[in-house]
Amino acid sequence: MKEICEYQRCFGCGLCADICAFGAIEMRPDAEKGHLRPVIDSSVCSDCGRCQKLCPANREPVYHENIITYAAWRTNPNQQRGSSSGGVAAAFYETAIDLEMVVAGTQQNSRMTASMKVCDSLEEIKSFRGSKYVQADTRGVYRKLTEALKAGKKVLFIGTPCQCEAAGSAAGRMQDALLTVDLICHGVPSEHMLLDYIAWVGAVKGKKVDSLSFRSEWGVEMRMFSSGKKIWERRMHWDYFLHLFNYGYIVNEACFGCPYACQKRASDITIGDFWGIGKAVPFEDPKRKVSVIGVNTEKGKKFLSKCKTLTLVEREWSEAVEGNSQLRAPQEKAPDHDLFWNTYRQEGLDKALRATVYDKVSARYKKEYPMVFLKSKAKKLLGKS
Numbered sequence: 001m002k003e004i005c006e007y008q009r010c011f012g013c014g015l016c017a018d019i020c021a022f023g024a025i026e027m028r029p030d031a032e033k034g035h036l037r038p039v040i041d042s043s044v045c046s047d048c049g050r051c052q053k054l055c056p057a058n059r060e061p062v063y064h065e066n067i068i069t070y071a072a073w074r075t076n077p078n079q080q081r082g083s084s085s086g087g088v089a090a091a092f093y094e095t096a097i098d099l100e101m102v103v104a105g106t107q108q109n110s111r112m113t114a115s116m117k118v119c120d121s122l123e124e125i126k127s128f129r130g131s132k133y134v135q136a137d138t139r140g141v142y143r144k145l146t147e148a149l150k151a152g153k154k155v156l157f158i159g160t161p162c163q164c165e166a167a168g169s170a171a172g173r174m175q176d177a178l179l180t181v182d183l184i185c186h187g188v189p190s191e192h193m194l195l196d197y198i199a200w201v202g203a204v205k206g207k208k209v210d211s212l213s214f215r216s217e218w219g220v221e222m223r224m225f226s227s228g229k230k231i232w233e234r235r236m237h238w239d240y241f242l243h244l245f246n247y248g249y250i251v252n253e254a255c256f257g258c259p260y261a262c263q264k265r266a267s268d269i270t271i272g273d274f275w276g277i278g279k280a281v282p283f284e285d286p287k288r289k290v291s292v293i294g295v296n297t298e299k300g301k302k303f304l305s306k307c308k309t310l311t312l313v314e315r316e317w318s319e320a321v322e323g324n325s326q327l328r329a330p331q332e333k334a335p336d337h338d339l340f341w342n343t344y345r346q347e348g349l350d351k352a353l354r355a356t357v358y359d360k361v362s363a364r365y366k367k368e369y370p371m372v373f374l375k376s377k378a379k380k381l382l383g384k385s
Contacts, residue, residue: 004038005057011162011254012036012188014138015170016051025051027139033341034192035135035252056165057254063264064296066317071274071283072291075311085273086291088310089158092181092271093125095307096156101179102148104157104167106136112198112212113137113191116159118144128158131214133245135188135252138163142170149174156303160185161260164267179303182265184272184292184324187251187258187331189244196349197241198224205231214242238365243357248334249341261330263321268300269293276323277315286311292320 004016004025016038017025024044027036038051052058073086089105096103097120104118105128114132118141119125136159145167148155154177157167164180171178202209207226215221222239224232236242244250260266274292277283294317295301304312321327334340336356344352 004040004051005055007037008253009057009257010037010252011057011166012135012252013056013162013166014038015142015166016055018138018140018142019054019170020051021048022046027137029190029192032253033250034190035188036137036190054169056162056169059165059169061165061259061266063262063266064268065264067295067297067301069295069315069317069320070293070312071277071315072293072310072312073286073288075309077288079309085289086310088271088291088293089181089183090125090129091307091309092156092158092269092303093128094122094309095303096179097122097125099154099306101154101156102145104141104145104155104159106132106159108132109137111191111195112209113194115139116141116163118148118155133189133214133242134191134194136163137191138166142166145178146170146174149177153177155179156181158271159183160188161258161266162254165260168266176299179269179299180267181269181271181300182260182267184270184326185255185258185260186246186326187255189241189250190252193250194241200349200353201232202226207231234365238361238369240353240357240361243361244340247357248331249337249356251331256330256333258330261326261328263317263327265294265296268297269295269304272320272324274315274320274323277319280319280322281316283313283315292324294320 012035014027014036017027022044024041025038028039029035030037072088074091079087093103093105102118102120103125104116105125106114106116107127108130109115114134114136116136116138145155145157149171156179157164158181161182164182167178167180168175198209198212201224209224209226211225213223222232222234222242223230236246271291271293274290277290293304295304340352340356343355
């Protein structure tokens with residue numbers, strides 16, 4: 001077998017490697033951007049065609065119209081701490097465990113990158129908290145998912161839209177026992193790029209970075225730590241990696257043509273940040289981060305009715321679509337996308353940054369940070385008085 005799907009359409013979901021009965025497929029970083037892609041060992045491959053048949057890139061998505069939309073957050077503020085937004089995913093995991101379901105989610109691993117795992121305990125799902133702006137290693141997750149389904153278990157799967165599609169493909173005729181929840185996805189950078197950026201920040205600061213997070217109380221933010229001490233703190237538009245991610249430089253090539261980046265959804269439930277809420281129709285701000293929940297199937301609606309730890313306020317799906325570009329169309333490539341990558345391959349990350357986004361992001365940081373810092377200080381002083 002020469003290829004499983006067209007190279008430019010490969011999502012890197014890892015389904016093919018997980019379902020190959022002969023162990024002929026391995027996910028390896030590609031030479032283009034470092035994303036995980038399947039490599040076939042022709043000496044082992046039986047050419048059965050199962051991987052091609054089940055590959056999400058070779059199948060037309062089955063879309064669902066939105067049934068109902070909610071703004072959502074944890075009713076108990078203590079349960080929302082540590083969550084990226086309104087704490088919806090954590091509430092879903094907890095509900096699923098209470099219902100004796102098996103759950104699949106993404107954790108930040110010891111390498112500061114991401115990997116998916118399948119579990120069935122409240123203790124294990126704690127590792128799923130927080131955003132991970134990087135492609136996840138899915139080795140073993142689809143195999144364990146199908147094993148659970150065959151054992152008569154119901155499964156909750158939360159992941160990117162293409163990962164949800166892969167989970168559904170793996171489930172096959174056992175679809176009724178699988179609930180898929182897709183995260184509104186902006187695309188995925190490779191772990192190779194993230195690790196390179198971590199090393200770059202470490203070199204700039206003269207420290208070894210040993211942990212990071214992509215969210216803070218404020219929102220989207222890159223924070224890196226060395227021996228417990230924070231050495232890097234940059235909001236979305238002040239951080240070079242997050243700028244590259246947000247403006248079409250470092251996501252997987254397939255993300256630029258993502259078939260799931262549209263109003264209609266292929267999963268049972270869609271969740272994400274509720275950007276732009278209240279702009280057109282008034283919304284009483286709960287003074288906490290708010291998520292959007294888009295219910296797409298009756299199965300999803302039934303599950304949500306059993307989730308009792310969320311405050312739900314009905315909104316229009318069009319409001320979520322208006323506030324989130326990824327519910328309208330895939331991300332577009334940056335005009336100097338190719339310049340970045342050509343420079344990166346020849347001269348490394350530092351030169352690639354300086355040839356493209358470094359001056360713009362640095363200028364924004366120098367202009368905006370002092371004002372934000374002073375406002376933060378003033379707020380703390382007023383709070384103490």
